Amino acid sequence: MPMSQLSPEDLLRNGMRVDGRRWNELRPIKMEVGVLDKADGSAYIEHGKNKILVAVYGPREAHPKHIALPDRATIKCRYHMAPFSVDERKPPAPSRREIEISKVIREALEPAILSEYYPRTSIDIFIEVLQSDGGSRCAGINGASLALADAGIPMRDLVAACAVGKIAGQLALDLSDVEDKLGEADMPVAYMPTYDSVTLLQMDGSFTHDEFMAGLELAVENCKRIYQMQKEALRRQYLEVGGEGASAGR
Amino acid sequence: MASGKRLDGRGLLDHRGFDIRARIIEKANGSAHVSLGKTKVMVGVKVEVGKPFPDVPDQGVLTVNAELVPMAYPLFEPGPPDENSIELARVVDRGIRESKMVDLKKLCIIPNEKAFVVFVDIYVLDHDGNLIDASAAAAAAALLSTMINKFEARDGEVSLLPETIPLPISNIPVTMTFAKIGGQIVLDPSLEEEQVMSSRLTVTVDKDGRLCALQKGGMGHMTIRDVRECVKLAIERAPQLRKSLLEAIGYGKD
Numbered sequence: 001m002p003m004s005q006l007s008p009e010d011l012l013r014n015g016m017r018v019d020g021r022r023w024n025e026l027r028p029i030k031m032e033v034g035v036l037d038k039a040d041g042s043a044y045i046e047h048g049k050n051k052i053l054v055a056v057y058g059p060r061e062a063h064p065k066h067i068a069l070p071d072r073a074t075i076k077c078r079y080h081m082a083p084f085s086v087d088e089r090k091p092p093a094p095s096r097r098e099i100e101i102s103k104v105i106r107e108a109l110e111p112a113i114l115s116e117y118y119p120r121t122s123i124d125i126f127i128e129v130l131q132s133d134g135g136s137r138c139a140g141i142n143g144a145s146l147a148l149a150d151a152g153i154p155m156r157d158l159v160a161a162c163a164v165g166k167i168a169g170q171l172a173l174d175l176s177d178v179e180d181k182l183g184e185a186d187m188p189v190a191y192m193p194t195y196d197s198v199t200l201l202q203m204d205g206s207f208t209h210d211e212f213m214a215g216l217e218l219a220v221e222n223c224k225r226i227y228q229m230q231k232e233a234l235r236r237q238y239l240e241v242g243g244e245g246a247s248a249g250r
Numbered sequence: 251m252a253s254g255k256r257l258d259g260r261g262l263l264d265h266r267g268f269d270i271r272a273r274i275i276e277k278a279n280g281s282a283h284v285s286l287g288k289t290k291v292m293v294g295v296k297v298e299v300g301k302p303f304p305d306v307p308d309q310g311v312l313t314v315n316a317e318l319v320p321m322a323y324p325l326f327e328p329g330p331p332d333e334n335s336i337e338l339a340r341v342v343d344r345g346i347r348e349s350k351m352v353d354l355k356k357l358c359i360i361p362n363e364k365a366f367v368v369f370v371d372i373y374v375l376d377h378d379g380n381l382i383d384a385s386a387a388a389a390a391a392a393l394l395s396t397m398i399n400k401f402e403a404r405d406g407e408v409s410l411l412p413e414t415i416p417l418p419i420s421n422i423p424v425t426m427t428f429a430k431i432g433g434q435i436v437l438d439p440s441l442e443e444e445q446v447m448s449s450r451l452t453v454t455v456d457k458d459g460r461l462c463a464l465q466k467g468g469m470g471h472m473t474i475r476d477v478r479e480c481v482k483l484a485i486e487r488a489p490q491l492r493k494s495l496l497e498a499i500g501y502g503k504d
Binding site: 096097099100102103104107110111187192195196197198199200201202203204205206207208209212213216220 | 331333334336337339340344347348349449451456459460461462463464465466467468469470471472473474475477478481482485
């Protein structure tokens, strides 16, 4: 049956979701650090069918000059979807959705960056969604955290993100695109484990107070799992490989 | 603020209170002016006949736009909407859309062909903080005051009749924004407070006490405990705020 003809009830059959996951399962995640040559830091992340490339430049001279801040670095963030990343071609110019997401991702990463170490400079984060399948802002944040670390930018913590939603009346972790479209709610959460703090929180749809409380807990628990994967990805690049990777970020 | 008092004399969780006037622009289908302290926001609603979106062919269309008018604040500049005005419009949009405030199914005239398009235009006239709550209240009041023409559809042609009916409404969301300043949470931040806050959380609650939209903003982070507290407070306070909003515009009386 084509995806477009599914009904919300089809999304959850005998506790199984369309892609075979249980309600509390993440999609498979693959993370790779230091994938681009020119950028100061970079990461590639696959999260289910999401394929996202992140590059970080900086700290570097702020352009235009008037955006420079006297007491800290200016953080710039661009979340952008490739025209071929979705079913129907997306015009390349940034949409209102992309502009809003760029802002909330910047505000999700900014609390983690020790921007006061680099006054008058700018740190630029570029997130390119090459293929999108629901939850791309969270996957983008996970990749951006890695790219910032890869650029050697001092951080308070890594930021890990995932979403919790509701399908056919039940909480479900990490909604895919069809699940988001047919589901009743979606709540992306970005989290810094060291501070037990949220750096991004959005929600749309309908949650009772209890569903929200349970959903937030589920999101936090899985942000912690993603956090471990991020540390693992950094270790792979910088500790185990040794040699080339270990010097690239210095 | 450590003593529990704010610069303007309010307690930490005191709201400045909305002053609302509805139906102030005769040429609009619906309109409202909201003062929240010294913040002033006007919303005009225009309803036109257009085409439904192909992915929801049996529904009317809702679009929300926000203008940060240059007269409102020294740093607002003319030009295409920036990220702040886009975020403002999209947060207000989510509150209206996700609560199903406007019954869009009733705004379809001919499936796939003709539907009412509801334009909600937010006009920020004076910025003294908490534009989101002021805009959401003004948008809600304007939609509640909106009248649309009765219509006749014949052979794919739509003719509007002179008689008007209220826009079909099926929920009334209320939006509350909390700011984290130092170690404290305050409701309804003023501009001065927004300038020193580390983060904010906007919570939209529908008539049944369900959450329909959330948005964290600002450069800082917010502990899980604070998030839970804000959501709890918002759900507790929503009925009272909704009541005062409806009383202010005399909704349900006529």
